[in-house]
Amino acid sequence: MRYSQYYIPTLKEVPKEAEVMSHKLMLRSGMIRKLSSGVFTYLPTGLRSLNKVSQIVREEMNRAGACELLMPMVQPRSLWDETGRWEQMKGVLLQFQDRKGSDFCLGPTHEEVITDLVRGELRSYKDLPKTLYQIQTKYRDEIRPRFGLMRGREFLMKDAYSFDRTKEDTFKSYEVMREAYKKIFSRCGLQFRPVLADSGDIGGSLSHEFQVLAHTGEDRLLSCTKCDYCCNVEVHNGKNQCPQCRGELEELRGIEVGHIFYLGTKYSEKMKAFFIDEDNKEKPFEMGCYGIGIGRTIAAAIEQNHDEKGIKFPKALAPFEVVLINLDPEDVKTSEKAEELYQYLVKHKIDVLYDERKERPGIKFNDADLMGIPLHIVLGKRGLQNQKISIKNRFTGGSSEVELSHIEKKILESLK
């Protein structure tokens, strides 16, 4: 991508609406803009990051045997009346009517729709287990949207739903998802903890949150210093001792980016979603549901990884892997070399942003730092006279001068 053709409106100053770091930096780096409270436009670089997270999630879901589908955002009241949640969730449901006066809502979650979908179609125990998922925009009319993408009203979420024959089978599906979640957040380059949690409003009796560790996190966690036990402080055992190994618990702060629940038959019973079991009897599906906030994951990554200059994106989430900074775009030789390198990177399918703007060096360096692009390749007239190009790693801060003849090899190595 050529910078001058791209749309990256960076800001020198922080809009006063932003209070937390991730929100400030996403606005400043031109990733998002607010349309209304809790409702955001993803600009090109923001969308790139969003798509990177989505793709990682998609790959791991598929690997775990889940099947992707896409459900509607607009949902009829009738489904919500079946579970009683039309009234129960009135607070967060954005309800409205169509031209005929029928009631609808924008989907804040999809238990009703998915259960409705399968109840006519998964008929036999032989059809089970099944896990279905989607990556889709949710709308929750939050009481108080805040902190940019951390808590929006409209947000992109991956939601998966498992259907099993027995409770024991559901625990297996649940475990598969738990492992998939660990892979997802590891691949995102994040420090996180799976945390024993309260199951909240969705219902069910077993749940884990996936918390990205950050001092600015809203959730307080108790993590064992000896074993892998970690729980939300909301789960009060009243003790400061690990229930698994009696080790000491330390308090950490986290941002909830994922949550998995065992639902049981809560929805399947109410919605009469039955399958025929081996004994020829109708039984309600045993269900689980599994969410990941895609946008929130990006915000959490920024909370966890930034410095005074801007974002320090893990490579997996960065909008671009490489920024190629041409310091002397008016100089023919420099531009020829830069163009050659740009084409080389494009050919090798590396996400590269080629900064060929007629701007001063400081502006280019600062924009690259602000956006958090992991690898900076800087070439200018001065360096080329000595046959040198410099490479800088935004994450480690290290930089080196590389011989012109080795530059391609060196770049590919640096990206590993």
Place this chain on the structure above:
RNA sequence: CGGGGUGUAGCGCAGCUGGCUAGCGCACCUGCUUUGGGAGCAGGGGGUCGGAGGUUCGAAUCCUCUCACCCCGACCA
């Protein structure tokens, strides 16, 4: 919803105890000079002061209502 706060140019702000033509920094446009970490000088464009109503000879400024946004609380991915 309860409590607190803010709305003046694209962004950040000053002006607000009633008075001239509404200002500053950044950004933007033109020209010259600069050019390896957010350049300098000179010139220039951009505002129904969130909206409505009121008080007054006169309102960004005072009063009433309203809307939007932000922060603290309950909620959540």
